[in-house]
Amino acid sequence: DDESYKVLSYDISADYFGDVYVVGTFTGGFSAPLDAGGTLSVSGSLTNKPFGFLIKLNGNNGKALWVKVFDTSSSNANHTVHTVATTLNINSDKIYISGHYSNGNLLIPGVTTPVSAGSNWDIFVASYDYDGNFLNHSLGNGDNVDAPLNSAVDNDDNFFLIGEYISDDLTFGSVGVSNSTSTYDAYLAKFSPNLTPVWILGVGNDVYTDRFYDVAIDLNNDIIVVGTLSTGADVNPLGSSITLTPKVTRPTLPLKSSFLGKYDQSGNFIDGFILANATNTNGEHYFTGVG
Numbered sequence: 471d472d473e474s475y476k477v478l479s480y481d482i483s484a485d486y487f488g489d490v491y492v493v494g495t496f497t498g499g500f501s502a503p504l505d506a507g508g509t510l511s512v513s514g515s516l517t518n519k520p521f522g523f524l525i526k527l528n529g530n531n532g533k534a535l536w537v538k539v540f541d542t543s544s545s546n547a548n549h550t551v552h553t554v555a556t557t558l559n560i561n562s563d564k565i566y567i568s569g570h571y572s573n574g575n576l577l578i579p580g581v582t583t584p585v586s587a588g589s590n591w592d593i594f595v596a597s598y599d600y601d602g603n604f605l606n607h608s609l610g611n612g613d614n615v616d617a618p619l620n621s622a623v624d625n626d627d628n629f630f631l632i633g634e635y636i637s638d639d640l641t642f643g644s645v646g647v648s649n650s651t652s653t654y655d656a657y658l659a660k661f662s663p664n665l666t667p668v669w670i671l672g673v674g675n676d677v678y679t680d681r682f683y684d685v686a687i688d689l690n691n692d693i694i695v696v697g698t699l700s701t702g703a704d705v706n707p708l709g710s711s712i713t714l715t716p717k718v719t720r721p722t723l724p725l726k727s728s729f730l731g732k733y734d735q736s737g738n739f740i741d742g743f744i745l746a747n748a749t750n751t752n753g754e755h756y757f758t759g760v761g
Contacts, residue, residue, distance in 0.1 A: 481620075483556045485563070485600060488529030493551035493567055495520045505533040514541050522551035522569045526602065536602040543584070544574020553621040555629070563600040564663070566629045568593065568618040580604020591615040593642075595631060597665055606665040612637025624687045627663035628735075632656070632682035632695055635672070642667035647707075649674065656682040656697050658733065669737045671707045675700035692732050692740060699729040699744060706739035714744045 479494040497520050499513035505528045514521040522540035527533065540549050551569035570591040575584035578596055581604065585594065593610030595618075610616060616635035623629055634654040640647050642659060645667045649655045655674030661667055674680035682697035699705070706712040714729075731742030 480551070481553045483554045483565075484529065485556045485565075487600075489535070489600070490527040490529050490532075491524065491554050491556065491565055492527065493522070493524050493554040493569070495522055495550040497521075502527075502534040502537075505531065505535050510534045510537060512537055512539060514539060515543060519546075520548055520550060522549045522571075524551055524554065524565070524567050524598070526600075538579040538598070538602060540569065540571075540579070541577040542571075542574045543577070546573040548572045548574075549576055552618050553631070555621045555623045557623050557627050562627050562663075564605065564623075564627060565598045565600065566595065566621060566623060566665075567597075568595045568621055568631055570594070570617050578604075578607055581607060585609060590637075591617055593618055593631075593633070593640075595621075595629065595661065595665055597629075608642055608661060608665040608667060610640055610642045610659075612640040614638070616640050619682065620684050622685045622687050622693070624691050624693075624735075626691070628668070629661040629663070629665065630685055630687070630693055631659045631661070632685045632697075634679070634681045640670070640672070642670060645670050647672035651675070653700075654679040654681065656680040656699065658682060658685070658693065658695060658737070660693075660735075660737065669708065671733075671737050673699060673703050673705055673707060675703040688732070692734055694730070694732050696728070696730050699727060701727065705729070705731055705742065708737040709739065712739055714742065 477496040477500045481493050483491050501511045504510045525537040526535040549571045553568045555566045557564040571587045572591045596607040597605040614637040617633050619633040621631045636654045647670045655672045657672045659670040678700045680699050682695045684696050686694045704711045727744040729744050732740040
């Protein structure tokens with residue numbers, strides 16, 4: 471297959487003024503009509519490698535206002551921007567993005583020094599203002615494949631990131647989480663408004679892959695996550711251990727179940743449930759999202 475020119479969009483968010491932010495990955499290049507007239511042409515330093523992008527579109531006409539490319543100077547690099555979230559406070563104009571980088575250095579727009587990467591997936595998060603000016607960034611490192619899957623911002627501009635990791639240790643700055651199993655665990659990480667890591671928690675069991683798929687903030691500023699968890703997973707790793715029993719009784723427990731949970735601003739489990747109403751042979755049932 472010829473993948474010299476391919477664009478994939480992974481997430482979208484809008485600000486208070488109705489403008490839209492889209493993130494994803496592209497190979498080769500792409501173009502878009504500019505709001506100011508003419509055409510915006512986007513390309514990476516290599517024609518056959520994927521690069522992440524963040525583009526802002528005018529909410530009234532869909533035309534491009536600016537774009538950021540997460541480039542590399544390494545011939546084997548693989549970089550993607552997975553998530554984007556905008557602040558809820560109208561007095562704060564921040565855009566938070568997250569992605570993965572591997573097999574080569576990462577050039578974050580606004581960061582002078584390239585970020586080095588190993589052969590496995592590492593995680594980056596970055597913030598920009600509505601004009602595209604760089605604000606802050608943070609990195610998540612491990613010894614295996616780790617990925618962000620979704621994100622949210624609370625009323626105080628704290629940033630929350632969810633995903634999966636299989637590294638023995640996944641660290642963001644001075645906070646980290648371990649995984650002693652041979653399968654993926656789910657994680658939820660909190661960052662301050664300037665992207666300083668605050669805490670990270672990992673949830674999983676050495677039975678099946680565990681993932682958090684979506685995250686949202688409720689009216690009390692609590693964090694709601696949905697995903698799939700292995701039977702017996704501890705959902706309160708930062709406090710006293712808590713395991714949940716499926717709401718739907720089955721003759722035998724499934725390998726994994728759908729999970730909806732609420733956490734407070736310190737990462738403590740407040741409430742939640744797992745659902746094991748099987749729709750296939752693995753006893754899997756998926757939530758589509760939370761909002």
